[in-house]
Amino acid sequence: MKAVPDTGRRVAVMASNALGDTLLLMVIVRNLQRHGIVVAVFGRAAHALRDWFPDVDIRPLPDQKQLGAVLEAWDVVLQMHSHQPVPDIDALHPHVHYVEAITEDAQNRPMAQRFAEFCSREFGVPDVSTHNDIVPPPGLQHRRHPRRVVIHPEASTADKRWLPRRFLRLARRLERQGYEVAFVMSPDELNRWIGPLLGRFAVHTFENLDGLARWLYESGWFIGNDSGVGHLAANLDIPTLSLFRRRAVAQRWRPAWGNAQVVLPWQWVPTGRLKERFWRESLTCARVLSAFARMAKSEA
Numbered sequence: 001m002k003a004v005p006d007t008g009r010r011v012a013v014m015a016s017n018a019l020g021d022t023l024l025l026m027v028i029v030r031n032l033q034r035h036g037i038v039v040a041v042f043g044r045a046a047h048a049l050r051d052w053f054p055d056v057d058i059r060p061l062p063d064q065k066q067l068g069a070v071l072e073a074w075d076v077v078l079q080m081h082s083h084q085p086v087p088d089i090d091a092l093h094p095h096v097h098y099v100e101a102i103t104e105d106a107q108n109r110p111m112a113q114r115f116a117e118f119c120s121r122e123f124g125v126p127d128v129s130t131h132n133d134i135v136p137p138p139g140l141q142h143r144r145h146p147r148r149v150v151i152h153p154e155a156s157t158a159d160k161r162w163l164p165r166r167f168l169r170l171a172r173r174l175e176r177q178g179y180e181v182a183f184v185m186s187p188d189e190l191n192r193w194i195g196p197l198l199g200r201f202a203v204h205t206f207e208n209l210d211g212l213a214r215w216l217y218e219s220g221w222f223i224g225n226d227s228g229v230g231h232l233a234a235n236l237d238i239p240t241l242s243l244f245r246r247r248a249v250a251q252r253w254r255p256a257w258g259n260a261q262v263v264l265p266w267q268w269v270p271t272g273r274l275k276e277r278f279w280r281e282s283l284t285c286a287r288v289l290s291a292f293a294r295m296a297k298s299e300a
Contacts, residue, residue, distance in 0.1 A: 019228025
C-alpha cells in the first residue's frame with residue numbers, strides 16, 4: 001500500500017456495496033474523525049443508514065461522469081476492494097488506497113481490530129477504537145419486543161447458507177419455548193422461501209436498510225448465517241448468534257460488537273475440504289438451540 005501523503009487530512013471513503021464491510025469501514029471513519037481528519041463517505045448502503053450516523057458526512061455515490069470532479073476535493077481516497085463500488089478508481093485520483101490488503105493476516109485477528117490498526121499504521125492515529133459509534137434515530141426503543149427472535153436464513157453466497165429445513169425446525173422449537181419468531185429477508189430472497197414457509201411464520205421484507213435497522217433495533221434476538229444483517233444486528237446491540245462454516249472464518253469475520261456469539265458445526269468431519277462440504281449437515285439444530293440458550297442465559 002502506498003504511504004498516505006502528509007497532506008492527507010481530507011479523506012473520501014468509498015463504502016462497500018456489502019453491508020458488513022460498510023459497518024467495518026465506519027470504524028476507520030470514526031477513528032479518523034476523532035483525530036481531526038475531515039472524512040466524507042460515499043456509498044449506497046452507507047447512505048441508506050445515514051440517520052444512524054448523524055455526525056458523519058454520508059453522500060450517495062456520484063454518477064460515474066461526475067466522480068472524478070468530486071474526488072478532486074479530497075487528499076486521499078479509501079476503498080476496500082479494487083472492483084467495487086468503483087472499478088479502477090485509481091485512474092480517477094492519484095492517492096487511492098485499497099483497504100482489502102488488511103483482510104490477509106497471519107494471526108487471523110478479528111476484522112474490526114485490523115481496521116482500527118489500519119488507522120494507526122497509515123494515518124498515524126493514536127488511541128484507536130474498534131467501535132463505529134452507530135446511534136439510533138429518535139423515537140426508537142431498544143429491544144421493545146424482548147421475545148421476538150429474528151431469523152435471517154440468507155447470505156451473500158449459497159455456501160454460507162444453512163439448510164432451510166433446519167432453520168424451519170429451529171423456528172418451530174423456539175416458538176414452543178414461547179418466542180415470537182420472525183423471518184427477515186430482502187424481496188429478492190423471498191422467492192426461495194415462499195414454498196418452505198407457506199404462511200407458517202411471519203416474514204418481513206424491507207425496501208431499504210434504514211427500515212430494517214429500525215425494526216431490528218426493537219427486536220429481542222437475532223439468529224442467522226454469516227451475513228451483513230448479522231453484523232448490523234450485533235452493531236445495534238441485539239444479542240446475535242451467527243452460524244459459521246469454519247472456526248478460522250468465524251475468528252476473522254464474526255460480528256465485532258455487542259453480545260455476538262458464534263456457533264460452529266461439530267468438528268468430527270476430517271479435513272478442511274470435507275468440513276466445507278458437509279458443514280450444513282454437521283451443524284445440527286440441537287447445537288444451534290444450545291448456543292442460543294447459552295446466549296440467552298448470559299443476558300439474564
